[in-house]
Amino acid sequence: MLVTDAVRSASTFDQTVPAKLLRLLFHDCMVEGCDGSVLVEGNGTERADPANASLGGFQVVESAKALVEVFCPSTVSCADVLVLAARDAVRLGGGPNVRVLMGRKDGRVSSEANVRANIVDTTFDLDQMTKIFSSKALNLDDLVALSGAHTIGRSHCSAFSDRFAQDSKGKLTPTDPLLDKKYGNDLLSQCPRNADPSITVDNDPETGLVFDNVYYQNLVMGKGLFHSDSVLFGDTRTRNKVLRFAESEESFFEGWERSFLRLTSIGVKTGNQGEIRRLCREING
Ligand code: HEM
Ligand SMILES: [Ca+2]
Ligand SMILES: [Ca+2]
Incomplete structure (x- = not known):
């Protein structure tokens, strides 16, 4: 081809x-x-x-x-x-x-x-994402499966700066309760204050070049890069789907195929x- x-x-x-x-x-x-x-x-x-x-x-x-x-x-x-x-x-x-x-x-x-x-913005919660997705005839299952695209690729520091806050001394700390503290600090070491705007980090800190189900395993462990990733495990409406995909790559791949057809339609x-x-x-x- x-x-x-x-x-x-x-x-x-x-x-x-x-x-x-x-x-x-x-x-x-x-x-x-x-x-x-x-x-x-x-x-x-x-x-x-x-x-x-x-x-x-x-x-x-x-x-x-x-x-x-x-x-x-x-x-x-x-x-x-x-x-x-x-x-x-x-x-x-x-x-x-x-x-x-x-x-x-x-x-x-x-x-x-x-x-x-x-x-969709990275700061969105499930209701906000659902609104946009359903206007394209995509449902919650599609949202969970298609977000699995974040198993590859990279993002700029500015795309997830909402997960941190500056204290009075200007020090950044993780503030999003859905974000694992250690992972948050790891992100901060890659994206320090006043970081070069061209710096990027892996969306999937474990297997950033491989299209696999590790993205979902990360979500379960509080290692979703964006708030919009973390809420998929944080919200009870989508949590079971995340757990299923985390346990079974086959199940993720089946879901991906179905939802990719819907996205491309x-x-x-x-x-x-x-x-x-x-x-x-x-x-x-
Ligand atoms: C549902 C909510 C989603 C949000 C809020 C979101 C947002 C973002 C943002 C902000 C970035 C980083 C861009 C940058 O800093 O350069 C990114 C990267 C990426 N997104 Fe999403 N995204 C979502 C869903 C999706 C979906 C459904 C797909 C594909 C089916 C997708 C595929 C990707 C890929 C592959 C990257 C990495 C790009 C690269 O390496 O250049 N995303 N996303
Ligand atoms: Ca991966
Ligand atoms: Ca278009």
Whole structure:
């Protein structure tokens, strides 16, 4: 497969690629559906919103699309290329090889104004997350399974600074009761006060490059990086699911496949609702 080849070669040079592709897909599907809207470059596009500032993997998608265009011009949308790339990213990291559907059209709209209300914040509790997820026909099981994406990848210190407070001497301490104190202090040693804004830490402190169920084992031990991760174990509505996934990787992988299909079905455009973009960074002129 052409897309697989592009993802594999990019990941060989840069091991941060798979996680970037997976997050990119999530941010595409949540805004205007899985339609490649996040890929468009320019002033006032989705990429201009701060929630999308740390996205990556755009170049890998563009290269994969260019390769596909050589063999099947104007046939495969950027939205589909991104879905294939994220599917491959999971498999390359040791995750399940899941089924995906094809046939999405690329959207003709990408607006900064559409982003904020549709992207979940790391400070959110379960009710706040449920609100956004259910507006995309995703349920609590989907939230738990898809959050498992945080078994790979890295995050900037600013993304979880809400879990600490400064005392009068300026010293940071862990304050979120859902956060294990030792893990919190470990995070602080990687992210000291006034840390370089480019510093990142592993989302999964144990197996940050492997797509496995260790993320859920971490949650059980108070080692969720974001408040939005920790609440999945902290809230009784989702706790049992977290325990099940922590105990059985097979069960997580089954849940992942089901929920990934649902994620990649959000707001799919067909027929003249969209187009097959020539370049992923540009709506056809
Ligand atoms: C449900 C609530 C979620 C919240 C609040 C959230 C938030 C975040 C944030 C703030 C980052 C760090 C970005 C940075 O600092 O560079 C991140 C990283 C990441 N997220 Fe999520 N996310 C959520 C769910 C998901 C889902 C459903 C997926 C995919 C299916 C996903 C995939 C990823 C990946 C792979 C990374 C690592 C990116 C990298 O290494 O560059 N996240 N997430
Ligand atoms: Ca989109
Ligand atoms: Ca892992």
